[in-house]
Structure formats: C-alpha cells, structure tokens
Amino acid sequence: MGRGVGRFISLEGGEGAGKSTQAKALAFALESKGFAVTLTREPGGTTSAEIIRDLLLSGAEEKWHIRTEALLFAASRAEHCAKLIRPALARGEWVISDRFVDSNRAYQTVNGELTDDDILDLHRIGSGNLMPDRTFILDVPEEVSAKRAAARDRGGSDRIGRRNSEYHRAVMTNFRKMAANSRERIKLIDAAQAPNVVTETLMKNMSDLMV
Structure with a gap:
C-alpha cells in the first residue's frame, strides 16, 4: 500500500557519480518508512523502452545522428512514463528513476545542434511534460567519477560513456547550470562523501515531500 500521494524523484549526474547506488539506497530508506517504491532507470524501465536502450547505448559513436x-530517448521516455511512472504515481507510490529528462538536457545539447528548448519540446510531446517532484544532481570531482566509471565498466563502457573528457566536462557544466536555474526542484549534492552520508543528505532534502 502507498502512503500518501505518489512522488517522483530522479537522480542525475555524470558517469560514475553513484546514481544507481543512491537510487537503491533511497528505495530502501523510503520502504523502511512505509512508502511503496518503484525503482526504475532511463533509458529503459519497461520492456519496449529497454529495447530502445539497447539501440541507444550499443555500437559505435557515429551509430546515430x-x-x-534525441528522438529515440524521447520515445523510450514516452513508453516509460505511460506504462510505468504515471501508473505507479497514480497508485500512490514513490518512483525513483536513475536518470530522466534532465540527462538529455545535459547530454544532447553539448554539441550545440539541439537546444534545451528542443529537448523540452520532445518531452512535452512524448511524455506530456511530466517532471519529477525533486531532482538530485550528484556532483563529484572529475577524477573521482572517472575512477568510479572505470571500475564499474571494466573497459566496457557504452557509446555515450566512451565520449571524451571534454564532452563529459561540458555535461556537468550543463547539470550545474540547471541546478542554479531551478533551485526548488533541482538540488546539487556533493556525492564525493561516503555513500551513507550522501543518502542521508538526499533524505533530508526531500523531507518536505514525505507528507
């Protein structure tokens, strides 16, 4: 049974920021307080969206224009929102997603061909402009994230993770700008601390939603 209204939380950040670890920790912490939780990820989350995930993340860098x-990400999210996120929220559950639209805003605009408004337009059309109640951007020093990503991937990073350090630096700059411009929804979190400390910080920063 859900407790109260459904809430939607997204975790964002660069490669190796600890999003998956914190998503699982948050789910456990919320469940221990009596909340029903759906843990998910992007791209993916449903059978059809996971198929698109494989298309997006496998293969060579030049595989997709x-x-x-951006259209494939939007299509995956449309399925995710329609078939998993919105139904879970309607049941009064908390949804915790490892990445959501803010990742596309940060990643797909780096080369300048697409704007933030372009990504948000795709999100409006595909997913009805559904936005998280709270978004946490996990911020870690570049050398820490690179070390974590290397340990996680063991040389098998996906086609986006393989992009160069300059690209990933630009992604984090975009994330930090979003946090500065949307302070109520988006919280920038120092994720270089011990994992349990980060989890405690996240919980404190969404205590206002636990009603």
Whole structure:
C-alpha cells in the first residue's frame, strides 16, 4: 500500500557519480518508512523502452545522428512514463528513476545542434511534460567519477560513456547550470562523501515531500 500521494524523484549526474547506488539506497530508506517504491532507470524501465536502450547505448559513436538519438530517448521516455511512472504515481507510490529528462538536457545539447528548448519540446510531446517532484544532481570531482566509471565498466563502457573528457566536462557544466536555474526542484549534492552520508543528505532534502 502507498502512503500518501505518489512522488517522483530522479537522480542525475555524470558517469560514475553513484546514481544507481543512491537510487537503491533511497528505495530502501523510503520502504523502511512505509512508502511503496518503484525503482526504475532511463533509458529503459519497461520492456519496449529497454529495447530502445539497447539501440541507444550499443555500437559505435557515429551509430546515430544527434537528432535521431534525441528522438529515440524521447520515445523510450514516452513508453516509460505511460506504462510505468504515471501508473505507479497514480497508485500512490514513490518512483525513483536513475536518470530522466534532465540527462538529455545535459547530454544532447553539448554539441550545440539541439537546444534545451528542443529537448523540452520532445518531452512535452512524448511524455506530456511530466517532471519529477525533486531532482538530485550528484556532483563529484572529475577524477573521482572517472575512477568510479572505470571500475564499474571494466573497459566496457557504452557509446555515450566512451565520449571524451571534454564532452563529459561540458555535461556537468550543463547539470550545474540547471541546478542554479531551478533551485526548488533541482538540488546539487556533493556525492564525493561516503555513500551513507550522501543518502542521508538526499533524505533530508526531500523531507518536505514525505507528507
């Protein structure tokens, strides 16, 4: 049984920021307080969206044009929102997603061909402009994230993770700008601390939603 109204939380950040670890920790912490939780990820989350995930993340860098890539992400999210996120929220559950639209705003605009408004337009059309109640951007020093990502991937990073350090630096700059411009929804979190400390910080920063 859900407790109260459904809430939607997204975790964002660069490669190796600890999003998956914190998503699981948050789910456990919320469940221990009596909340029903759906844990999910993007791209993916449903059978059809996971198929698109495989298309997006496998293969060579030049596999997709940037506009095709953005459309595929939007299509995956449309399925995710319609078939998993919205139904879970309607049941009064908390949804915790490892990435959501803010990742596309940060990643797909780096080369300048697509704007933030372009990504948000795709999100409006595909997913009805559904936005998280709270978004946490996990911020870690570049050398820490690179080390974590290397340990996680063991040389097998996906086609986006393989992009160069300059690209990933630009992604984090975009994330930090979003946090500065949307302070009520988006919280920038120092994720270089011990994982349990980060989890405690996240819980404190969404205590206002636990009603």
